[in-house]
Amino acid sequence: MELANRVKTLTPSSTLAITAKAKELKKQGHDVIALGAGEPDFNTPEFILNAAQNAMREGMTKYTPSGGIVELKQAIVSKFKADNHLDYSTDQIIVTTGAKHALYTLFQVLLNEGDEVIIPAPYWVSYPEQVKLAGGSPVFLTASEENGFKLTPAQLENAITDKTKAVIINSPSNPTGMMYTEEELKQIGEVCLRHDILIVSDEIYEKLIYSGDPHISIAQLSSDLQEQTVVINGVSKSHAMTGWRIGYAAGPIAIIKAMTSLASHSTSNPTSIAQYAALAAYQMDGEPVEGMKQVFAERLEKLYELLLEIPGVTCIKPKGAFYLFPNVEEASRNNGFASVDEWVSALLEEEKVALVPGSGFGSPNNVRLSYATSMEALIEAATRIKRFVLKHQS
Incomplete structure (x- = not known):
């Protein structure tokens, strides 16, 4: 067949x-x-393992809302406020089966046949494949070593067409480990606002920074940029929880609502026990x-x-x-x-x-x-x- x-x-x-x-x-x-x-x-840290065991014993083993339990969404809202100075409501958050699933679901609800997504190269291997699976066309822009593997505003400006729907920013990056500065993000953001291009900001490595530089989310630079950005994150890298498969997206209500509707017909919901484990990860004081x-x-x-x-x-x-x-x-x-x-x-x-x-x-x-x-x-x-x-x- x-x-x-x-x-x-x-x-x-x-x-x-x-x-x-x-x-x-x-x-x-x-x-x-x-x-x-x-x-x-x-x-995974012991206190998270204990939280998962407690959740199982207390009967938290049933279906949950498709977009995640409200307690975890509230914890994510608090995390954004504390770490990124970003204000979200719970209806701007969807919990997903890993950050990869958040990206996949986003492209499924965002792209029509032939829509273009600009992807700086080097890139994480799943970005172009997920865009293609959604019917979109990946547009690769080489981010040179001379520029620290980072996309320039001029490159972005020159690549935008009437088919461009989004650009992906991954900082810190897989595979390069590079980070965009606040000024670089501002300039890229200005181009996106001018052309009404959605920014997909993959921040899964946010907690793993060794240079002393602060992590900057492009969404925190202005209210306009927050409205133009979907932030992708999760607990996989920050809390050694790769196998638990809990990620999330934060962004405009209409996009998050569409993602939640799609998730209801694909995964039903992220694993209940893993959600309670992630809740413990974000409720624990300290890092x-x-x-x-x-x-x-x-x-x-x-x-x-x-x-x-x-x-x-x-x-x-x-x-x-x-x-x-x-x-x-x-x-x-x-x-x-x-x-x-x-x-x-x-x-x-x-x-x-x-x-x-x-x-x-x-x-x-x-x-x-x-x-x-x-x-x-x-x-x-x-x-x-x-x-x-x-x-x-x-």
């Missing part, structure tokens, strides 16, 4: 492909160091992420230092998330490989180090390394990569 056209255009996830290959080598008994993980290597963040910061410093010692490898130091995105084009070329993808494949075969090729993120000269693994593994991985480069040096 022939499949629907909408799935024929999907590009397989490069992250999942390299992960699958690494797992297969591990099954064969090889000592593989996998640096492809997009999740914290910490367990349970701080200990985790400190460990990430130490790993970043060490891995960044080691990467710069490898011939032909350059790297912009990230400010957030838990990824490094070095340029290995020179190393790959000097090692005699036709592409970085081939270099990555050979590295995995010979040295058993799994990196994610940048081609999947729209940046074929780079690779993504996650430092969401132990310091010991990171040091050993860097040692193996350097050995591989020196061995193949022409």
Whole structure:
């Protein structure tokens, strides 16, 4: 039986492909160091686990409202007020089955056939696929390394057509770890307001910033920008809750209402127990992420230092998330490989180090390394990569 056209255009996830290959080598008994993980290597904090257990014992195991329990929505409203100086009502919030589902649902209710969404490259691998699944057309703009992998207002202005519906801003970014400054966001916001372009602001790595710079949401810069923006966030990265699948979107009431209606026919509701766990995450005083963040910061410093010692490898130091995105084009070329993808494949075969090729993120000269693994593994991985480069040096 022939499949629907909408799935024929999907590009397989490069992250999942390299992960699958690494797992297969591990099954064969090889000592593989996998640096492809997009999740914290910490367990969910104990107080959140306890809250989930209590919810189960107290019978919170039934259907909930499609857009999430009101208590969690209220906690999210309070979080926006405290962290981002943003005022939302609960009818401007939808709780979803992960931030990925929030994005998917948003594009489904927003896009008609042929509508364009501007996506800065490098980009998270699911952005273009979700746009295509909604009938839209992704428009890629290269955010150069010289500009810190960030989109410029001039690039955005020049790319807008009468079909442009939205632009995606991801700060801190996956895969680069870069962050937009307040002034950069203001200038991008001015372009969007002038052309009536919706801003999709993915802020899932908001809590993982190591540079001392504050996180700035483009929605907090003015009331006009707040009305023009849908903010995407969740507890996956901040509270080590990737598998719980709780994310959310905040934005104009009409958009959130449409997303909630669609969710009622797709997922019914996010998992009830996970919602109560997320509620505990946001009600807890203090920042349970701080200990985790400190460990990430130490790993970043060490891995960044080691990467710069490898011939032909350059790297912009990230400010957030838990990824490094070095340029290995020179190393790959000097090692005699036709592409970085081939270099990555050979590295995995010979040295058993799994990196994610940048081609999947729209940046074929780079690779993504996650430092969401132990310091010991990171040091050993860097040692193996350097050995591989020196061995193949022409």
